[in-house]
Amino acid sequence: MFRSRELSLAIVGGGIAAQCLCEEVLKRDPGVNVTMVCAEEQPPYDRVRLSELLLGDDGPEALALRPPEWYEDHRVELLLGTRVDALDAAAPALLLANGEERHFDEVALATGSQPLLPPIEGIDKPGVACFRDPEDCDWIRAQARPGARAVVIGGGLLGLEAARGLVARGMRTTVVHLVDRLMERQLDRDAAAMLLPAIEELGVEVLLERDTVGVLGTERAEGLRFGDGSTLAAEMVVVSVGIRPEIDLARAAGLEWARGIVVDDRLRTSAENVVALGECAEHDGVVHGLVAPIAQQARVAAETLLDLPGEPYRGSVQWAKLKVAGIDLVAIGRHSGDAAAVDRSATTYRKLVVEGGRIAGAVLLGDTRGAEDLLAAVEAGEESAEPLARLAAAATASAADLPDSAQVCNCNGVCKGDLLAAVRERGLATAREAMAVTRAGTGCGSCRGMVKEIVAAETGGTEEPAYLCPCRRQTREELAARIREDGLRSVSEVSGACGTGRECGACKPALAYLVSEINQNRHREERGAKFINDRVHANIQRDGSFSVVPRMYGGVTTPEELRRIADVAERYEVKMVKVTGGQRIDLLGVRKADLPQIWRDLDMPSGFAYSKAVRTVKSCVGSDFCRFGIGDSIALAQRIEREWEGVHTPHKVKAGVSGCPRNCAEATVKDIGVVAVEGGWQVRVGGAAGANVREADVLCTVETADEVLAVGTAFLQYYREHGQFKERIYDFLPRVGLEQVEEAIFDPERAAALRERFRIARAAAGDAWRERDRPYHANQFGDLGEVEDPAAAALVGPPADGGIE
Amino acid sequence: MTRLCDAADVPLGEGRVVRVNGRPLALFRLPAGWYAVQAECPHLGGPLADGIAGERSVICPLHERRFDLLSGEPLGHECEALKTYPVGEREGAVFLLTPEPSEPSSRPTEVPAHGFQESP
Ligand code: SRM
Ligand SMILES: Cc1cc2nc3c(=O)[nH]c(=O)nc-3n(C[C@H](O)[C@H](O)[C@H](O)COP(=O)(O)OP(=O)(O)OC[C@H]3O[C@@H](n4cnc5c(N)ncnc54)[C@H](O)[C@@H]3O)c2cc1C
Ligand code: SF4
Numbered sequence: 037m038f039r040s041r042e043l044s045l046a047i048v049g050g051g052i053a054a055q056c057l058c059e060e061v062l063k064r065d066p067g068v069n070v071t072m073v074c075a076e077e078q079p080p081y082d083r084v085r086l087s088e089l090l091l092g093d094d095g096p097e098a099l100a101l102r103p104p105e106w107y108e109d110h111r112v113e114l115l116l117g118t119r120v121d122a123l124d125a126a127a128p129a130l131l132l133a134n135g136e137e138r139h140f141d142e143v144a145l146a147t148g149s150q151p152l153l154p155p156i157e158g159i160d161k162p163g164v165a166c167f168r169d170p171e172d173c174d175w176i177r178a179q180a181r182p183g184a185r186a187v188v189i190g191g192g193l194l195g196l197e198a199a200r201g202l203v204a205r206g207m208r209t210t211v212v213h214l215v216d217r218l219m220e221r222q223l224d225r226d227a228a229a230m231l232l233p234a235i236e237e238l239g240v241e242v243l244l245e246r247d248t249v250g251v252l253g254t255e256r257a258e259g260l261r262f263g264d265g266s267t268l269a270a271e272m273v274v275v276s277v278g279i280r281p282e283i284d285l286a287r288a289a290g291l292e293w294a295r296g297i298v299v300d301d302r303l304r305t306s307a308e309n310v311v312a313l314g315e316c317a318e319h320d321g322v323v324h325g326l327v328a329p330i331a332q333q334a335r336v337a338a339e340t341l342l343d344l345p346g347e348p349y350r351g352s353v354q355w356a357k358l359k360v361a362g363i364d365l366v367a368i369g370r371h372s373g374d375a376a377a378v379d380r381s382a383t384t385y386r387k388l389v390v391e392g393g394r395i396a397g398a399v400l401l402g403d404t405r406g407a408e409d410l411l412a413a414v415e416a417g418e419e420s421a422e423p424l425a426r427l428a429a430a431a432t433a434s435a436a437d438l439p440d441s442a443q444v445c446n447c448n449g450v451c452k453g454d455l456l457a458a459v460r461e462r463g464l465a466t467a468r469e470a471m472a473v474t475r476a477g478t479g480c481g482s483c484r485g486m487v488k489e490i491v492a493a494e495t496g497g498t499e500e501p502a503y504l505c506p507c508r509r510q511t512r513e514e515l516a517a518r519i520r521e522d523g524l525r526s527v528s529e530v531s532g533a534c535g536t537g538r539e540c541g542a543c544k545p546a547l548a549y550l551v552s553e554i555n556q557n558r559h560r561e562e563r564g565a566k567f568i569n570d571r572v573h574a575n576i577q578r579d580g581s582f583s584v585v586p587r588m589y590g591g592v593t594t595p596e597e598l599r600r601i602a603d604v605a606e607r608y609e610v611k612m613v614k615v616t617g618g619q620r621i622d623l624l625g626v627r628k629a630d631l632p633q634i635w636r637d638l639d640m641p642s643g644f645a646y647s648k649a650v651r652t653v654k655s656c657v658g659s660d661f662c663r664f665g666i667g668d669s670i671a672l673a674q675r676i677e678r679e680w681e682g683v684h685t686p687h688k689v690k691a692g693v694s695g696c697p698r699n700c701a702e703a704t705v706k707d708i709g710v711v712a713v714e715g716g717w718q719v720r721v722g723g724a725a726g727a728n729v730r731e732a733d734v735l736c737t738v739e740t741a742d743e744v745l746a747v748g749t750a751f752l753q754y755y756r757e758h759g760q761f762k763e764r765i766y767d768f769l770p771r772v773g774l775e776q777v778e779e780a781i782f783d784p785e786r787a788a789a790l791r792e793r794f795r796i797a798r799a800a801a802g803d804a805w806r807e808r809d810r811p812y813h814a815n816q817f818g819d820l821g822e823v824e825d826p827a828a829a830a831l832v833g834p835p836a837d838g839g840i841e
Numbered sequence: 842m843t844r845l846c847d848a849a850d851v852p853l854g855e856g857r858v859v860r861v862n863g864r865p866l867a868l869f870r871l872p873a874g875w876y877a878v879q880a881e882c883p884h885l886g887g888p889l890a891d892g893i894a895g896e897r898s899v900i901c902p903l904h905e906r907r908f909d910l911l912s913g914e915p916l917g918h919e920c921e922a923l924k925t926y927p928v929g930e931r932e933g934a935v936f937l938l939t940p941e942p943s944e945p946s947s948r949p950t951e952v953p954a955h956g957f958q959e960s961p
């Protein structure tokens with residue numbers, strides 16, 4: 037179709053649907069003149085993430101879908117704080133609240149919905165709020181008093197999110213729900229029964245089957261009254277019982293309406309030149325109250341407005357994820373059908389629903405792997421003869437297994453095929469670019485791992501993310517952000533919040549390091565998350581015994597120490613005494629139970645030879661003795677070792693200090709090496725001479741020992757904060773680039789901050805072998821002993837005659 | 842029922858060795874409940890009680906082979922399955938659930954209910 041001039045389009049509303057339509061239209065025809073008229077004051081924002089405003093202290097700008105300049109860049113006229121008072125559907129024209137009348141070629145209605153207020157007595161009292169927009173959040177934030185009682189009416193998806201937010205604000209929170217189970221629209225009975233204790237564990241009290249009939253209080257809300265006559269006192273009431281599509285404008289304009297504004301398969305309303313989409317629209321008898329259908333609707337509506345051919349809209353599969361930290365829950369399609377397969381454990385519930393031989397829904401609680409795959413299966417109406425096997429396959433499905441049509445980002449309706457096309461056609465190289473272009477991963481964020489994987493596979497794996505938890509596809513960076521935001525202080529808190537480490541447990545040590553690093557060692561210690569070496573501070577041997585390596589600063593020892601070592605070796609029948617390659621002494625083949633007493637007898641600090649920590653600082657004899665020595669390497673090595681000992685690092689850190697460039701301490705192949713040169717010290721980093729050999733890069737040359745420590749400590753802390761677990765410095769440096777490290781540690785302010793953080797972490801660390809007197813657990817080093825019981829014979833065999841086998 | 846130890850003898854999230862009639866078992870105390878398996882790794886005899894546990898599995902500390910704690914099955918490798926033992930906690934003590942057909946009701950109830958189940 038030819039147009040004599042550019043098309044003008046008015047979009048009424050400024051929610052996700054309005055924004056999405058605007059972008060779909062401009063993508064197809066950048067010449068369209070779009071005017072968005074929005075009653076709210078702020079530019080379109082992500083309502084789905086609204087509860088973030090309750091959890092933190094951000095303002096609504098944090099939720100912006102696009103930065104403010106986007107609208108100017110795309111020549112979109114954005115009228116904020118402007119309500120449309122009337123629509124003339126025939127013209128079409130809009131009457132704005134400021135009295136202005138504007139004519140357009142076409143109009144799109146994306147007026148969304150309002151919270152539903154149940155018709156109960158006193159619902160309009162002060163102290164009763166909804167949970168729909170930033171003003172509601174502001175109000176709740178301002179009114180919330182820690183310790184006071186809040187009650188949420190409604191135990192659905194949003195009610196539970198609201199309750200979580202109120203708990204985060206310190207309120208004693210109760211959810212009252214009319215039905216006998218939570219989230220009854222998305223969950224079957226069994227899943228709802230498992231969800232209940234998880235919600236209660238967050239500190240939310242739940243009252244089911246409560247029919248609220250009135251709000252108590254004279255001046256303002258003071259509680260609720262129920263149908264059975266009982267009451268509940270509360271000083272804040274939040275209502276979240278559903279939505280009421282905003283159709284006043286359409287109704288007054290004479291458009292056909294039922295629950296919502298009625299639209300056909302092309303999203304057309306009963307008026308020519310007017311379309312509607314989002315939560316205000318009703319298609320085929322359904323009003324969608326979730327964001328997922330919006331992307332599909334926007335695509336079709338854009339094609340209708342621009343008169344382009346395309347697939348009609350055929351409705352959407354309902355899909356929802358509970359965005360409550362600590363609970364993984366995804367519900368897709370129907371929760372019950374004529375057949376189902378269930379895989380459940382004490383903490384997980386996975387159900388696949390089949391109807392007429394086809395996959396019709398899924399409920400994934402506690403373990404949401406494969407949600408994308410199952411959504412694709414529901415959308416395609418995949419046949420399923422063996423649902424249990426299908427469910428198991430979904431759990432292990434990787435990006436490569438997904439069909440191109442599988443929706444990866446459900447918030448923004450981006451399919452795997454869209455991502456691949458963006459990468460191929462626009463030559464994108466990174467997941468970040470692909471996310472910016474397609475908007476995948478910019479909603480709730482739960483699909484980011486998958487997006488990265490797909491992009492990495494397509495770009496040749498250059499960007500394969502290093503997952504800290506491969507089971508859950510979570511990177512160190514994502515988890516670090518989460519730990520910071522939510523103030524998580526232990527491995528089990530992170531597991532609870534993000535599922536990390538729950539499955540196989542292999543990543544727990546990495547997580548334990550991350551938690552301790554971010555909390556500057558003021559985390560809650562959980563030894564079960566650590567490798568056995570770090571539970572008992574000794575290195576496990578092939579026969580299950582342990583080795584003991586006491587610290588010898590700079591490789592220097594004394595006759596008294598040697599005597600104590602010799603005594604211990606005899607007293608505990610140590611299998612071998614060996615001088616290590618790290619300039620100290622190893623006692624090998626020690627029993628776990630003997631460890632605390634050995635440490636006591638040695639009376640030397642732990643050498644941390646068993647741990648990802650600062651190990652040795654090797655030294656040569658230096659200027660005090662050596663005829664070539666130009667620097668006091670022993671004094672410096674000992675000082676470095678004392679300042680850094682006991683601090684954990686992503687991988688082991690070995691240092692060395694040589695008194696002259698002859699370099700007898702092999703400092704140029706150490707993680708951190710220092711070599712005395714005329715007039716000062718040369719500091720090097722990233723050397724290796726183990727499985728790999730690499731000459732250390734020169735960082736700088738400084739004059740004094742103090743400066744060596746200053747720059748070395750800043751470097752060490754930078755590595756502590758940015759290294760992947762089990763990434764030695766010789767791998768870390770090439771990955772992040774020496775320049776980036778230099779930028780941080782040669783900037784006086786940043787370096788001072790790094791050193792300060794190191795100081796705090798160091799102050800909270802210490803000699804691990806002190807646990808000889810203050811064990812982590814009474815039975816830290818012990819086993820459980822012997823039990824003799826003929827009754828156990830059937831299971832383990834009869835009691836042995838001569839005692840133990 | 843054979844009493845093995847006090848629940849408090851095993852730190853949460855860890856395992857310990859207990860010898861029953863001379864046979865060493867690795868006993869684990871995990872958030873989902875108690876599990877017991879043979880103490881020695883079928884690979885090269887590694888001490889499984891010293892391993893890192895996942896929700897329902899353990900990784901041998903020597904060469905990182907993983908086993909299911911309930912079924913004993915090897916996970917992702919070809920080792921023999923572990924022998925597993927039913928255990929449960931009651932009133933602060935941990936018991937090996939030896940068969941006692943005469944009084945089934947006296948069994949602790951905290952045995953974790955795991956596994957696949959198909960509903961119509
Ligand atoms: C005891 C010692 C050998 C010796 O008798 O000299 C030793 C023993 C072990 N080394 Fe080492 N390394 C020892 C010095 C070294 C050195 C030399 C040095 O420190 O100057 C190197 C080369 C430098 C380096 O670290 O890169 C070295 C490179 C390694 C590597 C390869 C690291 C790499 O990334 O290249 C490993 C494997 C690993 O870390 O994953 C390793 C791992 C091991 C482990 C911990 C293997 C294990 O996980 O059980 C060995 C423990 C034996 C035991 O049961 O106690 N060891 N190891 C040395 C202890 C030094 C100390 O006092 O703390
Ligand atoms: C707290 C919360 C959490 C949610 N979480 C999820 C989730 O996890 N998953 C999910 O799928 N969905 C979720 N939803 C639902 C989702 O946010 C909505 O489905 C979606 O935002 C609807 O978008 P919309 O653009 O259709 O409507 P709205 O966001 O309601 O936008 C309508 C806009 O139109 C404006 N408007 C109305 N009338 C006029 C007028 N006459 N003139 C000018 N402007 C007007 C309104 O002011 C508003 O800005 C959540 C909703 C809330 C409140
Ligand atoms: S070189 Fe190999 S065998 Fe020798 S101590 Fe190091 S890791 Fe063990």
Ligand code: FES
Nearest residue numbers: 882885887901904
């Ligand atoms: S001994 Fe257990 S994995 Fe090798």
